[in-house]
Amino acid sequence: MWLPGVSRLCLGRRGRVLGRWCSQAAExxxxxxxxxxxxxxxxxxxxxxxxxxxxxxxxxxxxxxxxxxxxxxxxxxxxxxxxxxxxxxxxxxxxxxxxxxxxxxxxxxxxxxxxxxxxxxxxxxxxxxxxxxxxxxxxxxxxxxGKLDLTEVEGLGDLIHAETEGQRRQALRQMEGDLGRLYQHWSDALTKALAHIEAYIDFSEDDNIEEGVLSQVEATVALLEKELTVHLQDGRRGERLRDGVRVTIAGPTNAGKSSLLNHLCQKPAAIVSPVAGTTRDVVEAALNIGGFPVVLSDTAGLRETDSDIEKEGMIRARERVCSADLILAVLDAAEMAPQPDQLLTALQGILLPAQPDGAQPTLLVLNKSDLLSEQDRARLLGACGQADLPPVCLLSCKTREGLPRFLDTFSQQLSRMCGDPLLGSPSPTQARHRLSLTKCLGALGCFGRHRNLDLALAAEDLRQARRFLGQLTGQVGAEEILTLIFKDFCIGK
Structure with missing residues (x-):
């Protein structure tokens, strides 16, 4: 990758840079x-x-x-x-x-x-x-x-567009260079490993290379693979915090899905009617819940119907359930109270298209608690405690009873999914970060396969891995390899 506004002076054997990057003189x-x-x-x-x-x-x-x-x-x-x-x-x-x-x-x-x-x-x-x-x-x-690297540029853009406290914190940390320094640290380690293996290829026959060089390279690559794998297995926290957690409200007709959406939006974003099947399409709203960005989708009610329009609405509802980061499964508490043992079956009917292993985070919302007697309420909550259910919130969108507790539970779930952007290692915040890191990890895996077959191919794998890391920050300079060869080895001793 060539940096904008720079050129190479000359190349040596194997295409190494012998000169330095120089700025173009054009005004x-x-x-x-x-x-x-x-x-x-x-x-x-x-x-x-x-x-x-x-x-x-x-x-x-x-x-x-x-x-x-x-x-x-x-x-x-x-x-x-x-x-x-x-x-x-x-x-x-x-x-x-x-x-x-x-x-x-x-x-x-x-x-x-x-x-x-x-x-x-x-x-x-x-x-x-x-x-x-x-x-x-x-x-x-x-x-x-050279005043900013690409991750800092992206952090600056995210800071300008930040709408929630979590987004502001993450963007500010990225703009300050935390993410770029992490990627640069990995790039420096790869540069050193590549310098060592290049030196081994060129000078090992002259017996001018210290013993154990290849073992050091292998140890460096193994450590990088481990760190990259951990970095990528973050549950997409950074991307969710930047783009918003996709939350889908799903459930049968007339369970109170649109009423819940309106309460969360604090305005009549969706039409509420006692007529079943009022919502035919997906209604979206961008919200700030506890400092975390949320893209909330209200979907069509799930039921048997002969209406082609309503069927299309349910298809779209199923698609949103599949793509959601978090599902708010809404059921009518008054309907479930006489048969609380059917809670799990009713929930599975909502989550049917979701991940089969149940990995999709879900909150079960039992609405219309104002219609329950004390006996029904106790029986329903008892069944919730015995069944294998996700966190349950009993509330009434009509009287607002239970809404504060629901919002608290909702915020806690968002906090677990997004994390605190100021704690721990910074996370990838964009799809391009994840793509380049995945390609880098793949190149490091190829190095392990080529290590005992052809060192030239193994060196090319490291060069590819370093190039993918360089795409993240925009800093790729082949002359650094030659500098490190002279620094770390006594060639010609």
Missing amino acids: RDTIFALSSGRGKCGVAVIRTSGPSSRLALLRLTGTEELPLSRSAALRRIYDPQSSEMLDRGLVVWFPGPGSFTGEDVAEFHVHGGLAVVSGVLNALGALPHLRQADPGEFTKRAFQN
Whole structure:
């Protein structure tokens, strides 16, 4: 994988890099954009990045001296063409490479009126070598200039879009580089192992390589396989926390599924009616439950019917049950009270299309508790304690009895599924992370099979594994291997 904006000087035997990566000398345009939110606001921040940022700051402030770096200075801001004053605000100068993008950066903190913002943007656009930034271009330049790796870039994007406390914590940790450092640690270990095996191939015949080199490589690969396997067996905690836990409300008609959805949404998101089969399609809502993001789906009631539309709704309901991370199985407590021994059978009828081993987390919700007598309530709860059932919540969507306890149980289940993003090792947060890590693990497995057959093939397996790890952070440099060969071995002694 070649990094953007760099090139190789020359290659030696086996395609090794003998030179260093070097930056292309081509001059970039200077970009500018409104960095704060659009619309009327108290203060708007307009940012530039690139070699002409100095010129832009001087021309728009009508001065010949830059303010102190990283210090806010109050300045009048002018249109450089008409010399008309546009506003009076704060300007900040960030000389490169000590800026977010690694380039010279200027910021204009002006009043947030639409006319003011438009005037400053038009003034910047009239200057030579300045242009409007493309979406994400400031962050892209930060990556290209080595200020952020790809995982930190993704963390920054997730932080901007975070809507729950859990998402904020995970994104901030990733933006701070915890996930990138873990992947870089594994990449460094692979680089060292590859350097050792390359040196063994090239110099073992000259008896210049220490004994036990291949054993060290094998031990490193075995440890990496173990750590990668554990990292991937995290129950998709990071991805669930980033994208939302998929929760499906399922059950027979008129059990109170739509009423439960409305209570959780705190608004009439779905139509509630005593007529059975009111919900025909999937109704979705994005919620924040206890600081965890949830994508909640209310589905059509399950029953025997001759209606083609209702049958299609039940097909979609079954599909949502199969793909759900968590199932809220809703049953009518008043119907189940006379025959509590049928609870397990009724639950299995809801979960029929789900995972056969029962691995899908489920909460059993017994609604309409307000219709139960004390005797029925005691008999039903007793049966729940004896049967092999998931956690049970007895509640009434009509009177709200039991809803606080249900929400507490629901939040605890979400916490177990998502975990605390600040504790333990960071988790993969995107499908691309899991894909590259799985490919890396596969390449390490190939190394074990090729180790005793062909060391050249085994070395290529390590090179592939390292390339897959490099795709995660965007940092792949073959010259590091040659550096480590000279560092770790006394060649030519």
